[in-house]
Amino acid sequence: ILNVEQSPQSLHVQEGDSTNFTCxxxxxxxxxxxxxxxxxxxxxxxxxxxTLNGDEKKKGRISATLNTKEGYSxxxxxxxxxxxxxTYLCASTTSxxxxxxxxxxxxxxxxxx
Amino acid sequence: GAxxxxxxxxxxxxxxxxxxxxxxxxxxxxSLFWYQQALGQGPEFLTYFQNEAQLDKSGLPSDRFFAERPxxxxxxxxxxxxxxxxxxxxxxxxxxxxxxLEAFFGQGTRLTxx
Numbered sequence: 001i002l003n004v005e006q007s008p009q010s011l012h013v014q015e016g017d018s019t020n021f022t023c024x025x026x027x028x029x030x031x032x033x034x035x036x037x038x039x040x041x042x043x044x045x046x047x048x049x050x051t052l053n054g055d056e057k058k059k060g061r062i063s064a065t066l067n068t069k070e071g072y073s074x075x076x077x078x079x080x081x082x083x084x085x086x087t088y089l090c091a092s093t094t095s096x097x098x099x100x101x102x103x104x105x106x107x108x109x110x111x112x113x
Numbered sequence: 114g115a116x117x118x119x120x121x122x123x124x125x126x127x128x129x130x131x132x133x134x135x136x137x138x139x140x141x142x143x144s145l146f147w148y149q150q151a152l153g154q155g156p157e158f159l160t161y162f163q164n165e166a167q168l169d170k171s172g173l174p175s176d177r178f179f180a181e182r183p184x185x186x187x188x189x190x191x192x193x194x195x196x197x198x199x200x201x202x203x204x205x206x207x208x209x210x211x212x213x214l215e216a217f218f219g220q221g222t223r224l225t226x227x
Contacts, residue, residue: 004155032214043116044204044218051214089155099144099208100169101216103155 004092006104013080014112020076021107023090027071031098035064035075036089038106044089047075080111115139117219119205125225126195134190134222138207145188146216147180148204156204162188195226 053068091101148156164185182188
């Protein structure tokens with residue numbers, strides 16, 4: 001894997017559904033994996049930064065896991081709410097350039113009431 | 114302010130016009146980044162400053178793009194002779210360390226070139 005890729009590109013779910021997205025990234029020279037939530041007309045908001053293989057992080061109904069050996073991360077949302085509607089971006093950084101975020105194209109989530 | 118501030122929020126430019134986009138990072142943040150997000154794509158790195166030094170400008174798409182941060186705080190991204198392909202959201206981010214694990218983003222400037 002040479003680039004950061006996210007799937008699906010978009011997702012429509014009903015309120016209360018649980019959902020998950022995938023981010024794949026280059027595993028060589030890995031430094032950190034970032035998840036951001038970007039709501040329309042707002043700033044991208046940092047959700048998680050993960051650095052260690054096997055990391056699991058949780059914030060309320062949202063959690064994320066990291067597998068650096070195979071180069072993927074999952075973001076889970078339990079019991080989706082309309083306010084979860086946003087674009088979710090993942091980005092990786094490498095040990096040779098620790099600040100430069102390489103983004104995927106994002107997953108746009110729409111939660112219907 | 115408490116966060117990263119960008120201005121203007123929206124800019125419409127006629128093709129060939131020069132534009133300047135401003136970023137006010139969080140006070141005391143050493144690192145500052147500019148990203149460009151074209152429609153339907155993820156943000157792409159443009160350039161990086163550590164204080165006033167521009168350490169990486171490898172992402173600037175052409176010599177029409179120029180960025181500066183003369184006093185190590187406010188940064189300006191200038192685009193000369195704008196083209197339609199320059200239409201995008203331009204995001205600025207800052208982080209405390211050099212470069213830090215956590216970057217804080219502004220709301221972006223949406224540039225439309227007509």
